[in-house]
Amino acid sequence: MIRRRIFSAALTVAALLLTGHAWAAAQGPSVLIETGTVHRERIGQRLTVYGQIVPDPEHVTGISAAHGGQIARLWVGLGQQVAAGQPLLTLTTDPTARLAYEQARAQVAYARRNLTQVKSLYAEQLATRAELAKAEQSLVNAQGALRAERRLGTDHAEQIIRAPQPAIVTRLDVAPGDRVQAGAPLLSLGARERLWVTLGIEPEDVTRLHPGMPVVLRPVFARNQPLHADLSQVHAVINPSTHLVDAVVPLSGSATLGLIPGMWMRGHIDLQQHETLTVPSSAVLHDANGAYLFVVAEGHAQRLDIATGISRDGRIAVRAPNLHAGETVVTVGNYELRNGMAVRLAAGHS
Template sequence: MLIQTGQVRREALGAMLTVYGQVVPDPEQVTGISAAHGGQVTRLWVGLGQQVTAGQPLLQLATDPTARLAFEQAKAQVAYARKKLAQVKGLFAEQLATRAELAKAEQQLVNARDALRAQRRLGADRATQTLRAPQDAIVTQLNVAPGDRIRAGVALLALGARHRLWVKLGIEPEDVDRLRPGMHVTLQPVFGSAPSFKARLSQVHAVINPATHLVDAIAPLSGQATRNLIPGMWMRGHIALARRTALTVPQTAVLHDARGAYLFVVEPDQHAHRIDVVTGLEARGRVAVSGHGVHAGQTVVTVGNYELRDGLSVRTATPPS
């Protein structure tokens, strides 16, 4: 019977795991914007998902009347402490006040000035305050609208750094043990024809994400790698798994029946002999096999093997490759 053949080789074989995920802002580079005092949003210059540059106005806030009152009270307290100190100094010069009373008056003025400076740092000295972007970023969260009244310290919006992103990839739970931080991953947008680029896994989580029912693996990106990426974009990733040395044969040499996988080797007397095998990694048109009687250098049937039976005489159409 006329056949074509290949050879059993011992070689390093690496598998590629294909996964999918989304671009998200790097949570370590997300900045929350809040007001140091209460007030009312009078203007809003940005929307959710908008790109902003460092120094760009985000929103305008009218200072809450109670915050303005606290500032006026602090200012009045400074004036009172200054007047009180002048009185004590006059009494001290006439020896009608003690040095301890003078020191106390001086300390009261220091405390009053500190309280006034704190109110100014909070912005309570201004009728309105404009909050600006601290860096180039993307508005990833927006919690207010014009007219809203807000309390001090409440998050108004969040800014994700434009040039620091994550690709959050979804991994099937059974594949998690095959991954390690530091592994290379080749990334490419699912839609469009943008070129692929390389990154490394920084994290492989140990819990299932309830939203996707997959395990998250993180590939961080920065600098030029983020140039054409937008949060929410779908990405395809090819993760190069650890390489292993194994016996491999051409994929066309492996057949399957009710007993499982098998192949035919060509014995020196030009007869085909069936060997049952267990298959493993596949790459570059070859597949790893193991089984009793399989060893490197054997000739295996790659074409014509569907018609073979164990012990059938064969002749090759081409030299073994």
């Protein structure tokens, strides 16, 4: 009796399995897939360019020798960041410049004595008013010449030249022991919070750019947050050192934090945009007939031949007569599909 019941149960299970296999065979094979959505959005070609950070030349301060002398000491090095009032270099006064100061001081003393004498003669009516005015003017001129020498620093045997503002030493023209003439350049200071990003543009792309276009910048070798700025200049000549055309993006204030002159930057410039349909890039496949994708409809995958366009940020522009925004396309598992094949969604996808 027991054996008969076991045999009957086995027959029932076998019948159920055969029924299931028959139903599956009737339905045909299915593929496990993941999907994405067709979007309608504005998209345009993106120009990727590279360049370097340089000090803003409009905010570079040149430090020159006010008088002749010799460099006694350099307090800073090229590329060093300095604070306002920080010593930059020590310049000893040239003997000739020192002599000019002494002569100016002697001239003041002489003009003062001469004026005293002319005033005395004028009081005794032995000098004219014109002679008195001339003596007074001579003193004024001599005092002005002495003040000028003091402004030049020739009244000191040596002079410490200090930074007028927070800055970066962008150029050094002298070394300790160098003798310099009056007006000779000593060094240059670039404003710390005023930088340029000089991007190199291929000559054939220049006509597509204009000042005011937005640029997204990111350091090539660092993970800084992207910076959003605008082109301020697009040059019209080729830079002979890079064989590219320079385009300038100015940065100031907090945008310069963490950036160093000489750092390489990558820039993305969005060109003219237009509205189009886009799909995830992984949805697009290619064969001998061209590009195509699979649209999911009523549990089945339908092949749709397409034309592709610009690809950006993981999505690609596509065109097809029967493709519409909001439709579902296959992004994973599409390599296994054939037209009309049944599909089932992976867990977590709907």
